[in-house]
Amino acid sequence: MLISVKNLQKDFVNDDVVTSVLKGVTFDIKKGEFVSIMGPSGSGKSTLMHILSFLDKLTGGTYNFEDRDVSQLNDDELAEMRSKKVGFIFQSFNLLNRSSVLENVMLPLVYTDTSAEERVKKAKDLLEKVGLSHRLQYSPGKLSGGEKQRVAIARALINDPEVIFADEPTGNLDSKSGAQVMKILQDLNDQGHTIILVTHEKSTAEHAERIIRIKDGVILEDAKVSQRQRASGEMLNK
Amino acid sequence: MNILESVKNSGHMIIRNKMRSFLTMLGIIIGITAVMIVLSVGESVQGLILNEVKSIGSNLVGVLPGHSDENSPPSAAFGVVITSLKYEDGEAILKGNNPYIESLAMYVSGSDIVTIEDNKVSAAFYGTTASYPDVQNSSIEEGRFFTKEEEVGNARVVVLGNQIAKDLFGDQNPIGMKMKIKKSSFTVIGIFKKKGGSLVQNEDGNLFVPISTAQNILLGINHISFMRIKIDKTENIDGAIEYIKDTLRDRHDIADAKEDDFFVNSTAQALETISVITDALRFFLAAIAAISLIVGGFGIMNIMLATVQERTKEIGLRKAIGAKNADITRQFLVEAMAITFISGLIGIIIGSLLLVLISVIINAMNYHWDLIISPLSIILGCIVSIGIGLIFGIAPARKASLLNPIEALRHE
Numbered sequence: 001m002l003i004s005v006k007n008l009q010k011d012f013v014n015d016d017v018v019t020s021v022l023k024g025v026t027f028d029i030k031k032g033e034f035v036s037i038m039g040p041s042g043s044g045k046s047t048l049m050h051i052l053s054f055l056d057k058l059t060g061g062t063y064n065f066e067d068r069d070v071s072q073l074n075d076d077e078l079a080e081m082r083s084k085k086v087g088f089i090f091q092s093f094n095l096l097n098r099s100s101v102l103e104n105v106m107l108p109l110v111y112t113d114t115s116a117e118e119r120v121k122k123a124k125d126l127l128e129k130v131g132l133s134h135r136l137q138y139s140p141g142k143l144s145g146g147e148k149q150r151v152a153i154a155r156a157l158i159n160d161p162e163v164i165f166a167d168e169p170t171g172n173l174d175s176k177s178g179a180q181v182m183k184i185l186q187d188l189n190d191q192g193h194t195i196i197l198v199t200h201e202k203s204t205a206e207h208a209e210r211i212i213r214i215k216d217g218v219i220l221e222d223a224k225v226s227q228r229q230r231a232s233g234e235m236l237n238k
Numbered sequence: 239m240n241i242l243e244s245v246k247n248s249g250h251m252i253i254r255n256k257m258r259s260f261l262t263m264l265g266i267i268i269g270i271t272a273v274m275i276v277l278s279v280g281e282s283v284q285g286l287i288l289n290e291v292k293s294i295g296s297n298l299v300g301v302l303p304g305h306s307d308e309n310s311p312p313s314a315a316f317g318v319v320i321t322s323l324k325y326e327d328g329e330a331i332l333k334g335n336n337p338y339i340e341s342l343a344m345y346v347s348g349s350d351i352v353t354i355e356d357n358k359v360s361a362a363f364y365g366t367t368a369s370y371p372d373v374q375n376s377s378i379e380e381g382r383f384f385t386k387e388e389e390v391g392n393a394r395v396v397v398l399g400n401q402i403a404k405d406l407f408g409d410q411n412p413i414g415m416k417m418k419i420k421k422s423s424f425t426v427i428g429i430f431k432k433k434g435g436s437l438v439q440n441e442d443g444n445l446f447v448p449i450s451t452a453q454n455i456l457l458g459i460n461h462i463s464f465m466r467i468k469i470d471k472t473e474n475i476d477g478a479i480e481y482i483k484d485t486l487r488d489r490h491d492i493a494d495a496k497e498d499d500f501f502v503n504s505t506a507q508a509l510e511t512i513s514v515i516t517d518a519l520r521f522f523l524a525a526i527a528a529i530s531l532i533v534g535g536f537g538i539m540n541i542m543l544a545t546v547q548e549r550t551k552e553i554g555l556r557k558a559i560g561a562k563n564a565d566i567t568r569q570f571l572v573e574a575m576a577i578t579f580i581s582g583l584i585g586i587i588i589g590s591l592l593l594v595l596i597s598v599i600i601n602a603m604n605y606h607w608d609l610i611i612s613p614l615s616i617i618l619g620c621i622v623s624i625g626i627g628l629i630f631g632i633a634p635a636r637k638a639s640l641l642n643p644i645e646a647l648r649h650e
Contacts, residue, residue, distance in 0.1 A: 055558060055643050076562050083560020094555045094647065098250050108559040110243070159560070 002066060002162060002194060003029040003052060009060030010047050010217075021047045023217040024061060029196065031162070034189040036197045036205035036225075039214040046167070048214065049198045053088065053165045054081040066162070083111050087156030091168035093148040095140035095155075101127065102136040105154045112159065119158075126154035130184060146177025153184055163194045170204055182207045206230060244572035251545060252577065262541040263581040265534020266626060270585025270619045271592065272527035276520050277615035278593050282608050283516045287509050289606040295375055298505040299467045299479055301327075301486070305498050321461035322490070322499040325449065328367075328465050330489055336481045338474040343373035344465045346452050352445070353418035354406055361402060363419060363445040365452020373468045376441060381413045381428030389448045392455060396424040400432040401442035401604075419445065422455050440604060475504050531622065534581070535630035542574050542634035546641075553638050554646025566639040574631025575624050582623025586616055 010022040021044045029035055039045040050056035051063060054070065057078075063070040065085065073081065087108075088094075095104045105123040114122075127133050130150040140148055149169060156164050166185060170178030186207060189195050197208055205211050206225055213221040252259040303323035328344045349362040368389045371377060384395050396417065403412050412426045424447065433441045453459050469478045479502050486500050487493075546553070553566055561569075590611050597609035 050644050053558075076564075079557065079560055079562040079565075082558060088558050090647070094551065094558075096552055096555070098247075098254075107556075111556075111560040111562070111565055155559070 001028050001064070002031045002033075004064040004067075005052075005061070006063075007061035008048070008051065008058055008063060010044070010051060010056070011059045021217055022051075022058075025214070025217075025219050026061075027212060027219065027222055029163075029194065031194055032189070032192050033210060034186070034195045034197070034208040036199060036208035036211045037214060038199055038202065038205040038211050039220075040200055043215045044217040045198050045200075045214050049165055049167060049196065052196065053086050053163075054078045079111075083108065084159060085162045087159065087161035087164045089149065089152050089156050089164065089166040089169045091171040093140070093145075093152050093172070095148055095151055097139055097141040099140075100137045101132065101140060101143070101151050104140060104151055105158055108155060108159045122158055123154070126157050127151070129157075130154050144177070145173045146180055149173060149177065149181050150184065153181070153188075157188070157193075161193075163196055164188065166195065166197045168199050168204075169197070170199075170201075178204075241572055244569050245576045247569070248573040248576035248580070251573070252580070258541065259577070262537040263534070263577065263584070265530045265537050266578050266581035266623055267534075267585040267588065269527045269530030269534055269626075270582045270623055271589040272523050272530060273619050273622060274586055274589025274611075274615045275592060275596075276523045276527060277618065278589075278610050278612045279516070279523075279596070280520060281610040281612055282593075282597070283513070285608040285610070286606055287512060290509055290512075291505065295468070296504075296506055297469045297472050297475060298373070299469060299475060299482065300503055300505065300508065301465045301467065301482060302501045302503075303461070303464070303499065304501060305496075320499070321459070323462050323464070324460065325453075325462055327486060327489055327500075328462070331465075331467070331482055331485050334481065334485055336478060338469050338471075338478040338481070340468045340470050341369045341372045342465055342467045343367045343369045344449055344462045346449060346457060346459065346461075346463045348452065348457050350420045350456065352406070354415075357406075359406070361406075361419075361445055362443065363396075363447055363452065363456070365447050365449040365456070367449055370446065373466050374441070376433060377431050378428045379431040380411070381426070383428055383446075384448050390450050391448070392450045393448050394422060394424045394451060394455075395427045395448065397428040397430065397446040398426060399440075399442040399444045399446075400430050402445065403429045419447070420456055442604065472506075475506075479504070531626055534578075535626045538574055538578055538627060539630040539634060541577070542570060542631055543637065545573070546570065546634050546638040549638075550641060550646045550649040553641050554643045554649065557641070557643035558647060563639040566641075567635045570635035570638045571628065571631045574635065575627030578623045578627030578630075579620065582619050585623070586619045589615070589619070 005028070006026050007024045008022055008026070009020065009024055012019045012021060025048065037045045037048060047056065051058050054073075058071055065081070070081075096107070099107070102120070102123050105127060106119040109119045109122070124133065124136065127136060130153055132147060132150055132154070135143065135147065140151060143151065164185075169181055169185070173181060182204065185195055185197070195208070197205065199205050207230065208225060209230070210222070210224050212219055252263075301323065303320040325344060328342055331339065332342050344367050346365040347362065348365075349360060351358050352361040368384055368386045371383050378397070379400065381397070383397055384393060387393070388395055396419065398406070398412060406412070406417070407415065412429065415426045417424055417426060430441055447456070449462070467478065467482065469475050482502050483495075483498070487495075487498070490499055492498060556566060556569075593611055594609060597607050600607035
């Protein structure tokens with residue numbers, strides 16, 4: 001099993017006030033799945049994603065990634081996991097404007113021991129895949145929203161991650177660009193990439209094969225998406 | 239995380255906020271400039287002093303009128319006219335036949351209008367004794383120096399310094415020519431060889447006349463300004479000084495050394511005072527350097543904290559894509575060091591330019607000054623500037639590395 005979460009809890013302590021954000025969630029995600037985590041703001045979906053993507057630590061329950069107990073990892077090991085196992089796509093793109101498109105895509109490899117030539121080669125290949133090979137030396141500031149998100153997708157893929165986390169990837173995009181991005185994610189899933197999408201929008205969530213609906217820190221529903229729904233989700237985004 | 243990228247980042251930062259960066263870097267630039275000058279000028283001053291010693295000899299003893307104690311130079315050094323020293327005092331010292339004393343020269347000085355045909359210029363002159371070339375290690379290029387008879391006989395002869403001979407007579411040979419000093423007519427009998435500048439005396443630019451002529455005809459005085467006495471060996475200087483003091487006290491009826499109306503010191507001692515002055519100057523500059531570097535360091539710390547604040551989101555992203563805390567620390571440390579290093583380089587360049595300027599000015603004043611840009615100062619400038627970046631960059635870099643990636647990513 002790629003991801004196995006049992007009775008996962010997360011409490012935030014602020015001035016002696018304990019807030020339980022996740023109150024015991026349990027699920028497994030297999031390699032190659034496309035899962036949406038859906039819920040309104042404040043539901044705990046972002047916190048869940050942060051824990052799954054090694055950005056945050058859990059306070060209770062267990063989280064095994066590739067059968068490894070994540071709660072036992074220290075900060076550097078978590079950074080190592082982020083470096084090697086996951087790729088991120090953010091709502092606000094998070095590209096560095098003073099670096100070129102190519103440099104942005106190569107950035108994660110800076111923290112690995114990949115040679116300079118290989119970094120450039122991989123980044124160019126990926127930018128070609130997302131249709132941006134004509135923008136290599138551009139500053140991200142000069143790109144459209146859709147182009148920015150495609151750069152971010154290339155960046156998320158550069159370290160051959162086990163899982164791609166997409167946090168509201170269409171939130172800042174117009175519907176056409178959004179549909180393009182979702183299409184790329186589905187293509188990636190078809191090629192075998194595991195994708196975990198976090199969103200509050202049903203239409204976006206329905207691009208996945210499976211939706212975990214979460215509210216107030218508990219799972220309301222964990223269900224497969226029917227082919228019909230998936231298709232209609234795509235329709236909505238067109 | 240490679241160093242090149244961090245250096246590039248700091249370059250971007252400097253370019254993006256030119257004014258802010260410049261002001262921040264200023265402290266380091268001034269500090270390193272001062273470091274450069276402190277370290278390099280020292281060697282040049284040593285060269286200057288050695289050159290002085292070489293040109294006038296280290297075995298000279300000077301006698302000035304007026305009292306002086308251990309802590310301060312005689313008032314004559316400040317231009318106060320004291321008439322206690324007479325031509326006869328010098329004669330008396332010579333008459334004692336002290337074995338250490340090789341020769342003795344006496345001096346009066348003044349300046350007045352010099353007229354050649356119809357050209358009038360102002361020039362400085364010395365009235366001195368026939369022993370002058372021997373005492374001062376000077377040699378005549380053309381003609382001759384005046385004799386003992388001329389020294390005491392109010393002879394109207396003049397010997398020219400090398401430079402002033404050119405200034406006054408151009409390409410003509412001045413030997414045998416007439417010139418007026420004040421209202422009196424003099425015959426040029428000799429020209430000195432070029433000697434180069436000296437702190438003690440600028441021979442090349444002066445006129446030399448017999449001391450009696452200067453006292454009686456040009457100045458109307460009967461005292462002398464000072465004397466210089468050549469001692470046979472450096473080891474005998476102390477003995478000779480004792481003899482000179484005894485002779486003068488005897489002649490001036492002085493019982494107690496506290497009552498001395500003259501002051502005797504060796505060239506070596508006089509040159510030591512130059513070192514004392516330049517050492518004080520260097521200490522002052524070193525203090526400026528230290529203060530500038532510390533203030534500059536806090537400036538760097540401030541700008542790095544601002545940068546960390548501005549780039550919080552970037553730090554969050556870097557952590558999300560796999561940067562360890564140590565990677566972030568290193569990135570910001572290298573950036574701080576790159577800024578201080580660039581400042582240091584600018585300081586080294588400005589310092590070097592200033593040293594060139596100092597050398598040009600001092601050489602133009604006809605003093606001997608070697609342009610020395612000490613390699614040590616360049617190396618030290620680089621090390622110190624990088625070190626400042628390291629010391630003052632640690633706190634901001636650590637702050638950056640400890641940011642929570644989730645909060646950092648949310649930062650707007």
